[in-house]
Amino acid sequence: MNSRSDLEIPGQVTPKGGLSHAAIAQAFSAPAFILLIATVVAPVFVVLLISLTDYRLGRLTLNFIGLGNYARMLADPFFWGALRNSAIYTAVVVPVSVFGALCLAVLLDSRRRSRRFYEIVYFLPVTSTLTAMSIVWSYLLNGHIGPLASLFSTLGLPPLDFFADGTLALIGLAIIGIWHLIGFNLILFLAGLTVISGELKEASALDGMDGFWDRLRYLTWPLLAPTTIVVFVLSCIQAFQVFDTVAVLTNGGPYGATEMLLHKINTDTFTGLKAGYGSALTVVYLILIGAFSLVQVAVGNRKAHF
Amino acid sequence: MAAGVGHGVAPLAAARRTFVGADRTGRQRRSAVLANKAEADMADHSIDIIDLEKRFDRTQVLKRINLHIRDGEFLTLLGPSGCGKSTLLRLLAGFEPCTSGCILIGDRDVSPLPPKARNIAMVFQSYALYPHMSVRANMTVPLEMSRLSFRQRLPGAALLSAKVRAIRKEITAEVESVAKPLGLEALLDRKPAQLSGGQRQRVAVGRAMVRHPAVFLMDEPLSNLDAKLRQQLREEIVDLHRRTGITFIYVTHDQTEAMAMSDRIAVMEGGEIRQCAAPQEIYDRPDYLSVARFVGATAINEMPALVRRGSVSLNRQVLEMTLPGLADGEYQLAVRPERLHPAEGGNADFSLPVEQVEFTGNEVGIRCNGAEIGSGAIRVQLRPESFRQLRQGRHAGERIALRIAEDAALIFDASGRRVSVLPTQPAQLQEDRLELAV
Ligand SMILES: Nc1ncnc2c1ncn2[C@@H]1O[C@H](COP(=O)(O)OP(=O)(O)O)[C@@H](O)[C@H]1O
Ligand SMILES: [Mg+2]
Numbered sequence: 001m002n003s004r005s006d007l008e009i010p011g012q013v014t015p016k017g018g019l020s021h022a023a024i025a026q027a028f029s030a031p032a033f034i035l036l037i038a039t040v041v042a043p044v045f046v047v048l049l050i051s052l053t054d055y056r057l058g059r060l061t062l063n064f065i066g067l068g069n070y071a072r073m074l075a076d077p078f079f080w081g082a083l084r085n086s087a088i089y090t091a092v093v094v095p096v097s098v099f100g101a102l103c104l105a106v107l108l109d110s111r112r113r114s115r116r117f118y119e120i121v122y123f124l125p126v127t128s129t130l131t132a133m134s135i136v137w138s139y140l141l142n143g144h145i146g147p148l149a150s151l152f153s154t155l156g157l158p159p160l161d162f163f164a165d166g167t168l169a170l171i172g173l174a175i176i177g178i179w180h181l182i183g184f185n186l187i188l189f190l191a192g193l194t195v196i197s198g199e200l201k202e203a204s205a206l207d208g209m210d211g212f213w214d215r216l217r218y219l220t221w222p223l224l225a226p227t228t229i230v231v232f233v234l235s236c237i238q239a240f241q242v243f244d245t246v247a248v249l250t251n252g253g254p255y256g257a258t259e260m261l262l263h264k265i266n267t268d269t270f271t272g273l274k275a276g277y278g279s280a281l282t283v284v285y286l287i288l289i290g291a292f293s294l295v296q297v298a299v300g301n302r303k304a305h306f
Numbered sequence: 307m308a309a310g311v312g313h314g315v316a317p318l319a320a321a322r323r324t325f326v327g328a329d330r331t332g333r334q335r336r337s338a339v340l341a342n343k344a345e346a347d348m349a350d351h352s353i354d355i356i357d358l359e360k361r362f363d364r365t366q367v368l369k370r371i372n373l374h375i376r377d378g379e380f381l382t383l384l385g386p387s388g389c390g391k392s393t394l395l396r397l398l399a400g401f402e403p404c405t406s407g408c409i410l411i412g413d414r415d416v417s418p419l420p421p422k423a424r425n426i427a428m429v430f431q432s433y434a435l436y437p438h439m440s441v442r443a444n445m446t447v448p449l450e451m452s453r454l455s456f457r458q459r460l461p462g463a464a465l466l467s468a469k470v471r472a473i474r475k476e477i478t479a480e481v482e483s484v485a486k487p488l489g490l491e492a493l494l495d496r497k498p499a500q501l502s503g504g505q506r507q508r509v510a511v512g513r514a515m516v517r518h519p520a521v522f523l524m525d526e527p528l529s530n531l532d533a534k535l536r537q538q539l540r541e542e543i544v545d546l547h548r549r550t551g552i553t554f555i556y557v558t559h560d561q562t563e564a565m566a567m568s569d570r571i572a573v574m575e576g577g578e579i580r581q582c583a584a585p586q587e588i589y590d591r592p593d594y595l596s597v598a599r600f601v602g603a604t605a606i607n608e609m610p611a612l613v614r615r616g617s618v619s620l621n622r623q624v625l626e627m628t629l630p631g632l633a634d635g636e637y638q639l640a641v642r643p644e645r646l647h648p649a650e651g652g653n654a655d656f657s658l659p660v661e662q663v664e665f666t667g668n669e670v671g672i673r674c675n676g677a678e679i680g681s682g683a684i685r686v687q688l689r690p691e692s693f694r695q696l697r698q699g700r701h702a703g704e705r706i707a708l709r710i711a712e713d714a715a716l717i718f719d720a721s722g723r724r725v726s727v728l729p730t731q732p733a734q735l736q737e738d739r740l741e742l743a744v
Contacts, residue, residue, distance in 0.1 A: 202401045203434035207513075208422040208451030218447065222438040 044286065051279035058273060069280035079281070081256050082264040088170060089260065090239040093177040098232055100178070101185030106212075106220055108186070109193045119190070122183040130180060134248040137176050138163065166257030169250050173258055176245050181238055185231050192227030196220065226300065233296035237289055261285055350377035351412055351425075351520035351553050353398070358407035360393055360577075367393050369577045371407070380547050380554045381582075384564040385574035386600065391557045392431075394574075395523050398555065399428050411521060422452070427514035428523040431530070433506045435498040435513070442481060442494040445513050449477045452517065484516050487549075504535045511546065522550075525557045540567060561601050565589065573597045595638055595722040604643045604671065609681040611639040611717070621680035625655045627715060632725060638718040643671070643687040645714035648696050654707035658684055665690070674706060684708075 051069055055062035073079050108118050125133070140146050143161025152159055162172035196219060204210070209218050221228075243262045246252060252259035252267065265285060269278030353375040360368040367390045375381045383391045396402050398409060400421040408417045416424045436444050450459060453473055457463065464470045485491050488508045498506055507527060514522060524543070528536045544567050547554050558564055564571050565585045572582040581593040592598035598606045612619050616630040618639070649655070658674035661683070665671075670693040676684040686708065688696070696706070717725045 197432065197434070199430045199432050199434040200436070202396070202399070202421070203428070203430060204436075205401065206399060206421045206426065206428055207448040209447070210420060210422060211456075214451070214456070219436065225438075 047279045047282050047286075050276055051283050053276045055276045055279075056273050057269070057275045062276070065276070069277050072277065073280055073284070078256060078259065078264065082252075082259045082261050085170060085257070085259055086240055086242070086261045089174055089177065089242060090236055092171070092174040093181060093239040093242075094232065094235045096174075097178045097181040097185055098228070098235055101182050101189050101231070102224070102228070104182070104186050105189035105193055106216065108190065119187070122186050124183065125180050126183045126187075130176075130244040131248055133180075134176065134245050137172075137179075137245075138249050141172050141175075163250055164254060166254055169254060169258045173242065173245050173250070177239060177242055181235055184238075185235060188231050188234075189224065189227060192224045193220070195223050229296060229299050233292050236292045240285075240289060240292075261288075352377040352379075353521065353553065353555075354410040355394075355398075356408050356410070358394075358397065358409065359405045360390070360397060360402065361405045367577050368397070371579055373572060373579060373582060375553060375555065378551045378553055380544070380556065380567060380569045382556045382558060382564040382568035382571045383574055384558060384561060384571050384600070387559055389574045390577040391559075391574055392525055395428070395525050395555065395557055398521070399426055399523055400424055425517075425520040426523060427517055427519035427521075428525065429507075429510045429514050429527045431526045433498075433510040433527075435506060435509055437498050440495050440497055441485075441490060441501070441509050441512075444498070444509060445481045445484065445490075445516050446477055448513060448517050449480065450474075453477065481516055484512050488512050488515075503531050504539060507531065507539060508542075511543075515546075515550070519552065521553045521555065522547075523555050523557075526559065527556075528563065529558070529560070536563075543567065562603060565601070571601075573600060575600075589642075591724070592716065593724050595640065595718040595724075598640050598716060598718075602642060604685055604687060607641045607643060607646065607676075607681070607684050609639045609641075609676065609679055609684075611637045613637055620656060621678065623656050623679060625710065626653065627710065629717065632717070636720065637725070638722075640716040640718060641710050641714050643685040644669075645711040646684070646686045646708045647711055648686075648688065648692065649707040649709035653709055655709050657705045657707040659705050672706065674708075 050062075052064060052066060053062040054065050054068070104118075104122065108115050111118065141148055141162040143149055143159045143164060149159055160168065162168045200219070201215075204215060204219050209215050241262055242260055243266070246258055246260050246263040247266070250258040252263055261281070262285065265278050265281045268274050268281065272278075353373075355371050355373040355375075358368060358371040359366070371394065383394060385391055393402070397404050400416065400419060404417060408415050410416070411424065411426075436447070439447065454463075454470065458467065458470045458473075464474055482491070482494075485494060488511060490505075490508055490512055493501060493505060493509070498509065501509065507530075510527070527543075528539055531539065540563060543554075543556075556564075556567065565588075568585055570582060570584055571588050573580045573588060575594075575596055580597050581588060583591075588597065588601055592601060595608070599608075609620050611625075613629055613632050613636075614634050616628045616632065618625045618627060618629055620639070649657075656679050658676060658678060660672055661675050662673040663670065664673070668690070670688045670690055672686040672688065672693075674684040674686065676682055686706070719725050
């Protein structure tokens with residue numbers, strides 16, 4: 001009692017009407033709580049419910065069909081194709097953009113004056129609208145009119161049309177994905193590198209860790225471990241969410257070679273109007289994203305304390 | 307206290323400074339120093355800093371530093387914040403290239419060498435321990451880096467090669483032998499974050515010691531600790547220096563620390579070394595008014611003085627002492643608080659009204675109003691017994707008659723440089739000459 005009255009502003013009395021401090025605290029946090037329910041929890045719940053029905057967009061009726069949508073999904077080769085493509089895309093984009101950003105960050109960290117310039121250059125793709133930039137990329141990677149095409153023809157090589165060939169199209173999308181993600185990761189790594197003070201670098205130089213690889217192994221990498229986990233998980237989520245480039249450049253084609261999960265959800269739900277089935281896909285998507293986050297929390301809590 | 311050690315040193319250092327004359331080029335001087343060394347004993351780790359300059363863009367941080375540090379010496383760089391102490395240390399360690407000049411350790415020019423090849427260890431102000439490594443790993447890593455090749459350090463190398471195992475065992479034993487006297491044995495498996503400030507400081511010392519460096523650099527290593535711990539670690543560092551006999555270069559802005567620990571102190575100001583001498587010498591014979599102000603626990607008393615035909619007057623009160631041979635003009639007269647004595651009889655230089663009396667146990671501080679002699683507050687320090695004697699039958703707020711102790715007045719000219727004419731007796735002069743001749 002004594003300690004609590006110490007905390008109170010002098011002259012203020014305990015509120016009358018039986019309202020405890022806990023009740024007041026709950027009242028104050030209620031708006032945030034309600035907002036969270038309304039915008040996050042409720043929609044997820046609704047999606048979960050719709051995924052158990054045969055609801056089609058625009059209809060007024062729906063039937064409860066249990067796990068029918070999920071059974072259909074497991075039998076759908078296009079679902080597995082989309083999942084596989086998303087996985088390949090993620091497996092290419094994440095390691096390259098994470099490791100590339102790490103190397104760039106280490107290199108940039110030792111620059112004094114040009115650092116700002118490079119930061120801006122690498123961060124520009126993050127700020128640009130991917131939809132608009134996709135058009136530029138489609139020109140750059142075009143097999144007939146782009147600079148890549150003229151380079152190939154100058155070298156006497158056969159033209160390489162990225163978005164006409166199935167495998168190449170996926171690689172083309174991955175290149176754009178890396179280009180878009182690397183700047184973001186770079187900034188996160190540069191922020192993480194500020195942990196390594198100037199004196200720490202000097203101490204390591206004195207102790208003989210002055211080569212690039214030695215410093216990376218003994219100092220930079222271990223100290224960046226927490227950052228790396230965050231960057232890795234964020235990159236996975238980002239890569240799994242790829243949508244703009246697919247929608248603008250390939251529309252999932254050619255022949256479903258670049259169909260990704262999020263794009264398929266969109267097509268099935270809003271073009272095919274199969275909201276029930278789309279919701280089932282969304283549930284799977286949410287589970288995957290949630291799993292990434294859980295990995296981050298689990299590994300992040302186990303990380304070395306310093 | 308180590309102060310007594312360097313008694314005959316200052317003249318020697320001065321001699322070396324004159325030897326490293328101002329009109330020769332750096333290269334000539336360097337070879338001259340080298341030749342001089344060849345005559346002396348060889349395997350030493352003394353340091354010669356010759357005409358060292360450092361510029362960052364347009365700001366000149368270090369201006370023509372010349373300094374000789376003897377093998378096994380404890381030298382302190384003392385100066386206010388921003389005067390370039392850390393920069394000088396970082397040039398010595400090789401973290402920054404010199405703009406011009408060179409640094410010799412032993413008889414080797416280390417300027418082109420990277421930090422790890424200079425056989426130097428350093429304790430940083432923030433300790434700079436590797437936060438992700440245990441205390442043991444912190445101390446092991448410098449040895450691993452110097453004794454094992456890149457391949458031998460790869461994970462699993464110890465499993466494949468008996469040689470690597472033997473080296474690692476040796477390293478472990480060495481780390482433990484360094485950790486023991488520092489009291490780190492129980493802490494070896496902790497991370498730096500789990501240590502107190504004093505323990506971290508010891509680990510930093512331990513990490514620096516394992517390599518048995520030729521030179522030990524410390525950049526304000528005690529400034530992050532509380533007063534009591536600082537006192538204790540100060541003694542430990544002095545002990546460490548005595549035990550190892552390594553050349554120590556210690557940076558601090560705390561004059562008490564510098565006075566208590568060093569063989570010699572180099573006082574820096576604005577990127578220059580103002581004076582380099584034993585603590586006693588710095589305290590008693592500061593070359594510059596700024597040095598006199600910086601050194602000493604209680605501020606030195608400054609009084610504007612007028613000299614006419616050898617007689618000195620403070621605001622028209624003529625003093626007893628005479629300064630024959632000193633050009634007429636205005637000077638600053640400075641006296642340490644403990645060298646102002648209460649005067650009995652008629653031999654007082656001046657008498658001043660007492661403003662405040664402060665008793666601190668082992669001494670009594672008296673603050674007088676110095677307006678009558680044209681200066682600010684004049685501080686006097688007395689032993690308690692002489693104060694009691696003085697106090698008998700009197701009250702505070704009265705006047706106190708003061709006399710400047712013989713040989714205690716320091717005279718500085720308008721530029722703040724001490725003028726060498728001393729108000730000394732002939733016998734004293736002779737003694738000084740003898741000392742110079744040593
Ligand atoms: N890397 C740097 N670039 C520009 N100026 C610097 C740099 N390092 C130090 N300085 C300048 O040099 C001066 C001396 O710094 P420093 O050696 O750290 O002083 P101290 O250690 O004596 O407090 C300061 O004025 C500081 O601003
Ligand atoms: Mg400093």
